[in-house]
Amino acid sequence: MSVELPLWRALTGYRILTLVYTLCLVGLSYRYYAHPLVAVAYMAALTLWMALTWRRTTSPERCTRQFLVADLGFAVGGILLTLAVDTHARIMGGGPTLPSIWAAGAVLGFAIKGGWRWAAVASTLVAAANLIERQELARDTIHNVVLVWVASVGIGYVVEVARSSERTLARALQIEAATRERERLARDIHDSVLQVLAMVQRRGAAIGGEAAELGRMAGEQEVALRTLVAGGLLPPHGGLPGAAPTVPHQAGDDLREDLPAPVAAAPAASGTGPCDVRALLAPFARAGVTFSEPGAPVELPAGAAAELAAAVSAALDNVRVHAGDGAHAWILVEDEPDAVLVTVRDDGPGIPEGRLADAEREGRLGVALSIRGRLRDLGGSAQWVSVPGQGTEVELTVPKKGASGASEGGRRGKAGT
Template sequence: MTIVLQRPQRGDPFWIWTLHWWDVTSWMIIGLLAVITIVGDTPRTTGYGSLALLALLGICYGLVRRRPGNPVLGAYAYLALLVLVLGGLSYLRDGFGVLYTLTLPQFVIFVNSLRSSIVYSGLGAVAITVGGSLREGPNADVLTTNAISSFAVYAVGILIAVLTPRALELRDERAQLRAELKSAQLSLAEAHRLQGAAEERERLAREIHDTLAQGFASIIALAEAARSGLETDAERSAQQLQSIERTARDNLAEARVLVGSAPRSGVAPGSAARTLRRTLDRFTEDTGVTVTADLPDIECDQPTRIALLRCTQESLANIRKHAAASAVDVVLARQPFGIELEIIDDGRGFVVEESRGFGLNGMRKRLAELGGELTVTSSVGDGTRILAMIPTNGQV
């Protein structure tokens, strides 16, 4: 059993709260007795003596509560003083032996063992028995009556001392559980914060790859082509320079989106077909690759349109960099289950299982966020087929 000096906390056992309020109530009654002593017709000597003892007890109680480690007045010294004060008050005033009943919790909350609690509460019973008997004079019947009543209360004190250790164990267990729960909540909150930060980094990386990185790659390719054709095909080089300018402006717009100074999507409102058509026309203009497109005017929400555009941009960037294709077919279609975007090229193809690029994984994750999926079919020498599916659930 440990010394209980702190106020109980929410969630502590009922018995701990009972002892706490018993102790609080006892001091309220002691204060009331002091007031009655002051305003009543108590003899001066007896009244002053009892008030002095009550004041001394209250001051020492406050010191022990506020400074439990006080080397001068420790918990056990206070209990010894309590025993003497109970005996003195029983000697001075008739009926003040009831203070023993009121202070029973103190014989439990200021000790650190069951044995100490039983011993000190027993000394309290002896003190009020002796004090009351001395006040009434030497009389065997009085001594017997006082002893019986005192030891009846002492039995209650023993019961309190026996019940309290288990309540304290429960209190400590609950306090430990509360601490562990708080620690788990803090750890979970930190994990969620780190997860959110990681997801945001991944989203930014995907956006940079799908926009700025592809734009810079396009600028480099166009600049190389324009430089090599300055002397042989100046008109074509001028077109490529214009494409570089447009791509740079697009990259600047995308950069402003990423830093939060422009609308979040960076894609102007409109149909998916018009959005994709502009991208395909730019690709044909920059590369000379023939693009055949079947793009019906399908209306869809902004996230779906952005996902379709990013998948198209990534596919075209891969065709530009790796496929060496001469023709590209693009088909956009609404199906009962959603919207499909199919992109087929006649390039050199690749082994899908060996692909470790960021672009395909980025497309898969982007589509997965909308409940869609990406299917990639390719083999060396046979071109590549990209199929993106986004469910719409009947909503456009």
């Protein structure tokens, strides 16, 4: 809901309530007017105007400039008409004008519609009419004039700030949605296209001849595509998009970047209801990978469970790249009261300190997107603990409550691409 809508509703209520108050005020002062029939005629016209136009102040689209000018005309005209309707003694004694406090509603309409500048102009016109009606610079008149002027200008300024904040928030939400969708697409590209291009480059260089040229071209496209999905980061070694890297990729040079294929494709989760995480992670168990699970089902929404399984697959790929085929890995699933915790541990050499941050800065997004990005979209987290010579442990946490909304948002994003 727009931040302006409550203001327009409040203005509509103000105009209706002040009209009722003004009718009562004129009714009580009827016998004191010099020309009471003129006062009655004005109030009848004002009531008819309100009956025909009260919906104009319920939204900014209905409240046009022409309406605001006409509404202000009723207010200023009623104030000046008081000179001809009321007695001189009542006017000099500070008696209320015909529109009374209803006139402030016309000024507030300008403030909400056009900001503080419009409010300043409208309140100045009402102030001038009040001073002309009073015929002197009386203290109570000046007090009321300044009050209306300051209130309308202040409300107009607040409206401008609110509009600016609303536009900034809308832009931030658009950027966040676009960033999340870009990261999702980047993960899919990283898990498939980039790995295939890296494999073609490496195999082509090994075979030689025409295959080497094909491998070189694949390497160029890999660098360009990697730069694109990294959000404009410079490719490794400061090269330009589309240029071949100055240092060829070596097996194990990055976390899960140059694998010919994932260790095992994450099984797909069908449907939108709860899914047992154990069923998705059990296929990863094989020689060299030990899978431990609780005795009861560990349920997450289907989309969240699939993303968690894909993150585990990426972690196992990293084990094979860095620890080698002889390393052993353990997958442990824990069902906490408010989250699902999956730990992937290996007995490899560990990850050198700062290697993850360096890989992300260089545009290598295996950990940043395939693991950490997936968990972040689910409202969870991924933590690495690595000791040189003692292996690496990756702890993946997915909250049970946050995963439901995140997985639904992910499905909506995929449906819209």
